[in-house]
Amino acid sequence: xxxxxxxxxxxxxxxxxxxxxxxxHAYVHSVxxxxxxxxxIWFKGENSTWTHWFGMMxxxxxxxxxxxxxxxxxxxxxxxxxxxxxxxxxxxxxxxxSVGSSGLHGLTECYIEMAKDGKSGRLWAMTxxxxxxxxxxxxxxxxxxxxAKFGEASWEYYGADFVYVDGEWKYIHESVVPVFHNRYDGxxxxxxxxxxxxxxxxxxxxxxIPCRVGVKGPLAQMYDVYQPVQHLLQECPEPYDHLDDEHxxxxxxxxxx
Amino acid sequence: xxxQYYTDDELVERLWDYEDVKQLMAKHFYCYAGDxxxxxxxDLWVRLPQNRRTASLGVNTGFYTGMEDISNYYVVxxxxxxxxxxxxxxxxxxxxxxxxxxxxxxxxxxxxVYSPLLHIAEDGKTARYMCYIQGARAVGHAxxxxxxxxxxxxxYADLMKEQGEWKIWHLIITNDHAIPAGKDYGDYxxxxxxxxxxxQNGPLRxxxxxxxxxxxxxxxxxxxxxxxxxxxxxxxxxxxxxPHPYYTLNPLHDYxxxxxxxxxxxxxxxxxx
Numbered sequence: 001x002x003x004x005x006x007x008x009x010x011x012x013x014x015x016x017x018x019x020x021x022x023x024x025h026a027y028v029h030s031v032x033x034x035x036x037x038x039x040x041i042w043f044k045g046e047n048s049t050w051t052h053w054f055g056m057m058x059x060x061x062x063x064x065x066x067x068x069x070x071x072x073x074x075x076x077x078x079x080x081x082x083x084x085x086x087x088x089x090x091x092x093x094x095x096x097x098s099v100g101s102s103g104l105h106g107l108t109e110c111y112i113e114m115a116k117d118g119k120s121g122r123l124w125a126m127t128x129x130x131x132x133x134x135x136x137x138x139x140x141x142x143x144x145x146x147x148a149k150f151g152e153a154s155w156e157y158y159g160a161d162f163v164y165v166d167g168e169w170k171y172i173h174e175s176v177v178p179v180f181h182n183r184y185d186g187x188x189x190x191x192x193x194x195x196x197x198x199x200x201x202x203x204x205x206x207x208x209i210p211c212r213v214g215v216k217g218p219l220a221q222m223y224d225v226y227q228p229v230q231h232l233l234q235e236c237p238e239p240y241d242h243l244d245d246e247h248x249x250x251x252x253x254x255x256x257x
Numbered sequence: 258x259x260x261q262y263y264t265d266d267e268l269v270e271r272l273w274d275y276e277d278v279k280q281l282m283a284k285h286f287y288c289y290a291g292d293x294x295x296x297x298x299x300d301l302w303v304r305l306p307q308n309r310r311t312a313s314l315g316v317n318t319g320f321y322t323g324m325e326d327i328s329n330y331y332v333v334x335x336x337x338x339x340x341x342x343x344x345x346x347x348x349x350x351x352x353x354x355x356x357x358x359x360x361x362x363x364x365x366x367x368x369x370v371y372s373p374l375l376h377i378a379e380d381g382k383t384a385r386y387m388c389y390i391q392g393a394r395a396v397g398h399a400x401x402x403x404x405x406x407x408x409x410x411x412x413y414a415d416l417m418k419e420q421g422e423w424k425i426w427h428l429i430i431t432n433d434h435a436i437p438a439g440k441d442y443g444d445y446x447x448x449x450x451x452x453x454x455x456x457q458n459g460p461l462r463x464x465x466x467x468x469x470x471x472x473x474x475x476x477x478x479x480x481x482x483x484x485x486x487x488x489x490x491x492x493x494x495x496x497x498x499x500p501h502p503y504y505t506l507n508p509l510h511d512y513x514x515x516x517x518x519x520x521x522x523x524x525x526x527x528x529x530x
Contacts, residue, residue, distance in 0.1 A: 005265070006265065009265060009268055009269065009272070012272055013268060013271075013272060016272065016275050020374065020375075020376075023372045023373070023374045024374060026372050027372070027374060027387075027495065027499055028496065030492065030495070031492050031493075031495050031496060033496050036496060094490065094493055095493050095494075095522075098491065098492055098493045098494075098495060098496070099490055099491060099493040100489075100490065100491040100493075101491045101492055102409070102433045102434065102488065102491035102492045103409070104371065104372060104389045106371025106372050106389045106391050107371060107372045108371070128391070129371075129391075130391060130409065132409065132433070132434055132491070133491070151434060151436055184407065184436050185407060185436060185438055185439060185440070186440065
C-alpha cells in the first residue's frame, strides 16, 4: 500500500536529517569532539553498536567509554606531549582535543533508504577522506623527523542505521570498513597495506590503543592485493519495511532497548 | 511522530530550502572552478542594496566587505593575476593573443566539495552552511612544467532568502594545506615552491604565518584585517564555528566581519557578556 502525503513528507525530511547526522558525525569526529557526538546524536541503549574491522563495541556504554576515555584521552595525551615541549609554547591554553587537527573523512553522496514504517533509515557512504596534523608528533608520527607535517588519506566504506525516537532521528549502528590509510600522494597505498598486514596479521589496535569490544575482529577486510572487490563492501540497503536482522548493519541488535 | 512544530506547507518549504541551498553552493563552486566570478557575484550573491553593503568574503587573513571591495578582490585582482600568468605564454609564443580569450591558460582550480552541513533558521529567513574542500590546483608554465597541488580547506556561508530566492551573503573560504603532488607531506619542511610560498616550514613553528597555502599576494589586502583562520592551529574552533540548529541569525555569531568566526574562546566569551 502506498504511503500517505504525511508519511512521505516524514520520510523525505528523515533522509535529510540522516544525511545531516552522518555529516555532523564526520566533522566532530575530525576534531575528537566525541562527547559532542555521542551525547547528542546517538541512541543510548544496549543495542547501539559501533563496528570497525578490529571488532564490535556493543551497547552505548562501551561505545562511549572507548571513544571518550580511549580515543579522546589518547588524543589529549598526544597534544599535551606536544605542548609540553618548547617547540609549541603558543599551544598552551589551546583546546587539546582539536588543536592542530585539520582533516575530514569527507563523505561522498550518501545512499539512504527509509523503512516503510518510518521508524528507521539506513545509510551507505564512502570516503576518500584525509587526516591532517599541522604539528606532527615526535613519537607517533616522527618517521620524517620530529614535528614533520602529517597528511594522510583515509579510504573507508560506511554502513549506518538510524532510528526515530521521541520525534528525533538517532544513530544506532555504525559500521566502518577501512581499506587504505596512507600518506597523501606520497606512497603506493596498496603496497603499504600489504606490508602492514604482512607484518602484523593479528593487528587489532585502534589509534594505538586496545579497545573494549564485545565481538573481536577482524570483522571487515582491508584492502589486500588478492581480495575480490566485493569483499570490501557491506551490503547497500535495499527497500525495506522495518529494521530487523535482515535489514540492519548489526543483526541481533535491532530492538529499541 | 513527535509534536509537529511546523505546518505541512512549512515543512515542504524547508525541505526544498535545504536542497536549494545545496544547489546554490554547488553553483558557487562551479563558478569558482571556471573563473566565472563576475557571473557568480551577479547571479548568486545578494541583490538588495542593504545586503550588498553588508556582504562579505572572508579569507585566512581577513574580510572583504561590501560588494565593491569583494568584486575588486575576487574578480579584478584575479583577472590581473591571470594576465600576469598569461604573459610568459605570449612571450614564448608571439602568435598567442595577450587577451581575455586566453586567460586561464594552464590553470586548474578544482574545489571538490565534500560533506555539506547546513541548517535552515527556524524563522526560515537565513541558512548556515559549511563544507570541506578536497581539491586540486595546477598552475602551468610556458616551459611545459606545472605546479600542481592538492588543496584543502573549509568553506562557510551565511545565506539569505531575498524575495523568495536564496542568495550568498557571507562567504568564508579558508585554506589550510597545499600538498605538492607526488611529494610526501612529511618532506614539506625542506620544500619551497615556485610561488615563493614558505607555508608551514620549519621556522614557522615559532613565527608562523597565517598565509599558509596561498601567498600574501593572492590573499590581497582585506578590508577588515584579522586572523580569520590560522592553519597552524588547525580546526581548534571548528565546533564553535560550524553551523548548529538556530532560530534566527545573530550578527554576533555570523560568518561576516562582525561575527566571532575564528576568534579565540576568551574573545567569544567577552562578546557574549
